[in-house]
Amino acid sequence: MHLERLEVAPGVHEWALAEAVLKTLYDTLGCRRVDRLVLGLGELQAIDRDVFLFALKTLAEEMGGIGRVEVREVEARFRCRRCGYEWTLKGAGLGEEEREAIHFVPEAVHVYLSCPRCGSHDFEVVSGRGLAIIDVEGEGCRVQE
Amino acid sequence: MHLERLEVAPGVHEWALAEAVLKTLYDTLGCRRVDRLVLGLGELQAIDRDVFLFALKTLAEEMGGIGRVEVREVEARFRCRRCGYEWTLKGAGLGEEEREAIHFVPEAVHVYLSCPRCGSHDFEVVSGRGLAIIDVEGEGCRVQE
Amino acid sequence: MYRSDPRFSVIGDRLRSIDTVLVVASPKGGVGKTTIAALTALAAAGRGLQAGLLDLDLTNPCTHIVLGVDPGLELIEEEKGIVPPRIHGVSYMTVAFFTGGRGLALRGGEATNVILEILAVTRWPRLRLLVVDTPPGIRDEVLDILNIASTIHHDSRVVVVTTASRMALEAARRLLGILRDGGFRVAGLVENMATGARSGVDELAEAMGVEVLARVPYDPGLEDALGNPPALLKTRAGRALEQLLGKLF
Amino acid sequence: MYRSDPRFSVIGDRLRSIDTVLVVASPKGGVGKTTIAALTALAAAGRGLQAGLLDLDLTNPCTHIVLGVDPGLELIEEEKGIVPPRIHGVSYMTVAFFTGGRGLALRGGEATNVILEILAVTRWPRLRLLVVDTPPGIRDEVLDILNIASTIHHDSRVVVVTTASRMALEAARRLLGILRDGGFRVAGLVENMATGARSGVDELAEAMGVEVLARVPYDPGLEDALGNPPALLKTRAGRALEQLLGKLF
Ligand SMILES: Nc1ncnc2c1ncn2[C@@H]1O[C@H](COP(=O)(O)OP(=O)(O)O)[C@@H](O)[C@H]1O
Ligand SMILES: Nc1ncnc2c1ncn2[C@@H]1O[C@H](COP(=O)(O)OP(=O)(O)O)[C@@H](O)[C@H]1O
Ligand SMILES: [Mg+2]
Ligand SMILES: [Mg+2]
Ligand SMILES: [Mg+2]
Ligand SMILES: [Mg+2]
Ligand code: NI
Ligand code: NI
Ligand SMILES: [Zn+2]
Ligand SMILES: [Zn+2]
Numbered sequence: 001m002h003l004e005r006l007e008v009a010p011g012v013h014e015w016a017l018a019e020a021v022l023k024t025l026y027d028t029l030g031c032r033r034v035d036r037l038v039l040g041l042g043e044l045q046a047i048d049r050d051v052f053l054f055a056l057k058t059l060a061e062e063m064g065g066i067g068r069v070e071v072r073e074v075e076a077r078f079r080c081r082r083c084g085y086e087w088t089l090k091g092a093g094l095g096e097e098e099r100e101a102i103h104f105v106p107e108a109v110h111v112y113l114s115c116p117r118c119g120s121h122d123f124e125v126v127s128g129r130g131l132a133i134i135d136v137e138g139e140g141c142r143v144q145e
Numbered sequence: 146m147h148l149e150r151l152e153v154a155p156g157v158h159e160w161a162l163a164e165a166v167l168k169t170l171y172d173t174l175g176c177r178r179v180d181r182l183v184l185g186l187g188e189l190q191a192i193d194r195d196v197f198l199f200a201l202k203t204l205a206e207e208m209g210g211i212g213r214v215e216v217r218e219v220e221a222r223f224r225c226r227r228c229g230y231e232w233t234l235k236g237a238g239l240g241e242e243e244r245e246a247i248h249f250v251p252e253a254v255h256v257y258l259s260c261p262r263c264g265s266h267d268f269e270v271v272s273g274r275g276l277a278i279i280d281v282e283g284e285g286c287r288v289q290e
Numbered sequence: 291m292y293r294s295d296p297r298f299s300v301i302g303d304r305l306r307s308i309d310t311v312l313v314v315a316s317p318k319g320g321v322g323k324t325t326i327a328a329l330t331a332l333a334a335a336g337r338g339l340q341a342g343l344l345d346l347d348l349t350n351p352c353t354h355i356v357l358g359v360d361p362g363l364e365l366i367e368e369e370k371g372i373v374p375p376r377i378h379g380v381s382y383m384t385v386a387f388f389t390g391g392r393g394l395a396l397r398g399g400e401a402t403n404v405i406l407e408i409l410a411v412t413r414w415p416r417l418r419l420l421v422v423d424t425p426p427g428i429r430d431e432v433l434d435i436l437n438i439a440s441t442i443h444h445d446s447r448v449v450v451v452t453t454a455s456r457m458a459l460e461a462a463r464r465l466l467g468i469l470r471d472g473g474f475r476v477a478g479l480v481e482n483m484a485t486g487a488r489s490g491v492d493e494l495a496e497a498m499g500v501e502v503l504a505r506v507p508y509d510p511g512l513e514d515a516l517g518n519p520p521a522l523l524k525t526r527a528g529r530a531l532e533q534l535l536g537k538l539f
Numbered sequence: 540m541y542r543s544d545p546r547f548s549v550i551g552d553r554l555r556s557i558d559t560v561l562v563v564a565s566p567k568g569g570v571g572k573t574t575i576a577a578l579t580a581l582a583a584a585g586r587g588l589q590a591g592l593l594d595l596d597l598t599n600p601c602t603h604i605v606l607g608v609d610p611g612l613e614l615i616e617e618e619k620g621i622v623p624p625r626i627h628g629v630s631y632m633t634v635a636f637f638t639g640g641r642g643l644a645l646r647g648g649e650a651t652n653v654i655l656e657i658l659a660v661t662r663w664p665r666l667r668l669l670v671v672d673t674p675p676g677i678r679d680e681v682l683d684i685l686n687i688a689s690t691i692h693h694d695s696r697v698v699v700v701t702t703a704s705r706m707a708l709e710a711a712r713r714l715l716g717i718l719r720d721g722g723f724r725v726a727g728l729v730e731n732m733a734t735g736a737r738s739g740v741d742e743l744a745e746a747m748g749v750e751v752l753a754r755v756p757y758d759p760g761l762e763d764a765l766g767n768p769p770a771l772l773k774t775r776a777g778r779a780l781e782q783l784l785g786k787l788f
Pocket of ligand 5: 572573574596601672673674675
C-alpha cells in the first residue's frame with residue numbers, strides 16, 4: 001500500500017457544517033437575511049465552536065450575512081434497545097481518537113460504546129447526535145415543520 | 146416438494162391481534178378492568194371487524210373482561226421517499242390476493258405498490274399501517290407515553 | 291424498546307413451544323448462512339426431531355429456493371394466527387409467503403415491524419429446534435432476533451458461519467465481538483466451503499474462544515440439488531451437517 | 540424526504556466534481572460486489588482515469604481489505620471537509636476510517652445519517668468515475684444511494700452483479716425489477732465467477748432487457764492477491780474488468 005496523502009489537518013469539517021447550515025437557511029428555508037439563529041449542537045458532534053462560528057460568519061458574507069448566533073449544547077443520551085438502560089457520555093470513558101471519530105460520524109459511537117448494563121451495542125442515541133436549527137429570525141425565512 | 150398442509154382457512158389472525166391487544170391492556174398497561182377502549186385500525190391491516198371484536202370479547206372473558214370498544218379506521222397514505230409525491234390506497238388498484246398479503250404483513254405493500262409519479266418502491270407509509278390503542282379507560286391502567 | 295408494542299407481549303407465548311432457537315448469522319453474504327440454516331432444519335427433521343425454519347432475510351429471502359417451494363399465500367393456514375406449512379417435515383415460515391418471493395424494499399424500522407408481525411402471528415407447533423436464517427450486515431433484522439431471542443427465550447444460541455476467505459473471517463470476527471460484549475450465547479463457528487486444511491477459521495476460533503462446530507466441504511453438486519431437499523441431504527454439505535447436529539444435541 | 544436535512548443541500552455540490560457515479564449492487568451477498576467495485580476503480584486509475592471508490596457497506600465494510608488499507612483516522616485529511624486519501628491512485632472513502640474497521644451495528648435511519656454525513660463532508664477531487672460499493676439486501680443504504688444519485692447527479696448508473704447460482708440470479712431479478720419500475724439507469728449485468736458457458740445470466744439479461752457488460756471468471760488466485768492491488772489487477776478477474784471499463788467509456 002502506498003498513500004499519496006498522509007498529512008492530517010485538525011478540526012475543520014466545521015466548514016462543511018457551516019456550509020450546510022447556510023444552505024438550509026438561504027436555499028431550503030428561503031431566507032433573504034438572517035437576524036437571529038439558535039442552533040442545537042449535539043455533544044457527539046463535538047466541533048470546535050470558534051472555528052464553526054468563524055466559518056459561519058465568513059461563508060455567510062457571500063450570502064445575506066448572519067446576525068446573532070446562539071449555540072446550545074445538547075447532552076448525548078443513550079438508551080439500550082435490549083434492556084432499556086439509559087446512560088450519558090459522561091464517564092463513558094471514550095479516548096481522544098474515539099471522540100474524534102464520533103465527531104465525524106456520530107453513529108460510529110456504536111462501535112466504541114456498549115450498554116453498561118447488558119453489553120449491547122444496539123442502543124438508541126436519544127439526544128445529542130447532530131446539529132439542529134432550533135430557531136431562526138430574519139427576512140423571508142419559511143420555517144417548516 | 147411435498148406439502149403436508151394445503152388447506153386455507155380465511156381471515157382469522159384477527160385472534161392474534163385481539164390477543165396482542167389484551168396482553169397489552171392487562172400485562173403491559175396493568176389494567177385490572179377495561180371499561181372503554183378506542184382502537185385505531187389501519188386500512189392496510191384490513192381485518193374482519195366482526196371476527197376481531199368477537200375474538201376480543203371471547204379472549205377477554207378469561208381476563209378482566211372488556212367494556213365498550215370503539216374501532217376507528219385510519220386511511221392508508223403513502224409518501225414517496227424519492228420524489229415526495231403523496232397518494233392513498235384508493236385507486237391504487239390492488240387485487241384481492243395482494244390485499245390479503247398486506248393484511249398479514251403491511252410492509253409487503255412495498256412489493257405491490259410503487260410511486261405513481263416516479264415508480265419508486267421506496268415510500269413511507271405515513272398512516273394506516275397497524276393497530277393502535279388510542280385510548281383506554283378502566284381500573285389500574287397505566288397509560289404510558 | 292419493544293415492550294410497549296402490542297405484538298411483543300404475544301411473541302413470548304408464541305416461542306414457548308420451541309426448545310432451542312438457533313440463529314444462523316454472519317455479516318458477510320455468500321458464506322452459506324441460508325444453505326446451512328435450511329440444511330440443518332432438514333437434517334434435524336430427517337432424524338425425527340421436530341424442526342422449524344424461519345427466514346428473516348426480509349428483503350431478499352432465499353430459503354424457499356433451497357427448499358424448492360414456490361412461495362405464496364396458498365401455503366399458509368390461518369387458524370387463530372398462522373400455522374406454518376410443513377415442508378419435508380420442517381415447519382417453515384418466510385416473508386416470501388407474503389411477497390410471492392419478490393424483492394422487498396424496506397426502510398429501517400419497517401424490518402422490525404415485519405419481524406414482530408411474523409413472530410406475533412406464527413403459531414409454531416412443539417419444536418425441538420427452530421433454525422433462523424438471517425441477512426448479511428449488522429442491521430435491524432439481526433439485532434432484533436438477537437434481542438428478542440436472548441430476552442424472551444430460555445435457550446437461544448448463535449451459530450456464526452464463515453469461510454476461510456479473509457473478508458468472511460473479518461466479518462465473523464466483527465459479529466463475534468458484538469456477541470461477546472452482549473453476553474449472547476454463541477454455539478460456535480461453522481466453517482463452510484472448507485478444504486480440510488487448517489485455516490484462518492481455527493485461528494479465529496482460538497482468538498475469540500469459541501468452538502468450530504462443523505466443517506462443511508465445498509460441494510460442486512450443491513447448486514444442482516437446490517430445490518430438492520432429499521438430494522441436498524445427500525450432498526457432502528448435507529452430510530457434514532450431521533456434525534453440527536451432533537454438537538447441538 | 541431528505542430535502543429538509545441541512546446536509547442534503549451540500550451533497551449536490553459535493554458530487555458535482557464527479558462525471559459518472561457507478562453503483563455496484565445486488566441484494567445477494569458474496570456475488571462479488573466488493574471485489575468488482577474495488578477492481579473497477581483500481582483498473583480505471585491504472586488506465587489514467589481519475590477514479591474514486593466509496594464503500595457504503597456501512598455495517599460490514601470490506602473494500603479496505605481488498606485495497607490492503609489498515610483503516611483509521613490518520614488516513615484522512617481535514618480541509619474544509621474531508622479529502623479522501625488516494626490509494627493506488629484511487630480517491631477512497633469508507634466508514635471504516637471512523638470505525639477502525641470494526642463491525643458497526645446500525646438501526647434503520649442511522650444508516651441514512653451515516654451516508655448523508657459522509658457525502659456531506661467528503662470533498663472528492665475531479666473524478667471521471669466514482670464507484671460505489673453497496674451492501675447486500677434492499678435496505679436504506681441501497682435505497683439512499685439510488686435516490687441520491689438519481690435525484691442529484693446527472694450521470695448515475697447501476698451495475699448489477701450476479702453469479703450463475705440460482706439464488707444470485709433471483710436476487711438480481713428482484714433488484715432489476717425495482718430499478719426498472721423506478722426508471723433508474725441500469726448500465727447492465729456483470730456475471731462473476733463465470734465459467735464461459737451460457738448461463739442463467741444470459742436468460743435473465745434477455746428477460747429484463749439489459750446487457751451483460753462483462754464476464755469475470757472464477758480465479759482461485761484472487762484470495763491470495765487480496766490487499767495487493769497490483770497483483771489483483773493481474774488476476775484473471777482484474778483483467779476481465781477491462782471489458783466493463785470498455786463498455787462504460
Ligand atoms: N458447502 C457449499 N458447497 C458449494 N456451494 C455452496 C456451499 N455452501 C453454500 N454454497 C453456495 O454458495 C452460495 C451462497 O450461499 P448462501 O447459503 O446463499 O450464503 P448466505 O446465506 O450466507 O448469503 C449459494 O449459491 C450456495 O448454493
Ligand atoms: N472472480 C472471482 N474469483 C474468485 N473469487 C472471487 C471472485 N469474485 C469474488 N471472489 C471472492 O468471493 C468472495 C465474495 O466476494 P465479495 O466481493 O466480497 O462479494 P460481495 O461484495 O457481493 O459480498 C470474496 O471472498 C472474494 O474474494
Ligand atoms: Mg442468506
Ligand atoms: Mg406463487
Ligand atoms: Mg460486499
Ligand atoms: Mg488503525
Ligand atoms: Ni472536525
Ligand atoms: Ni386474516
Ligand atoms: Zn442493555
Ligand atoms: Zn416518487
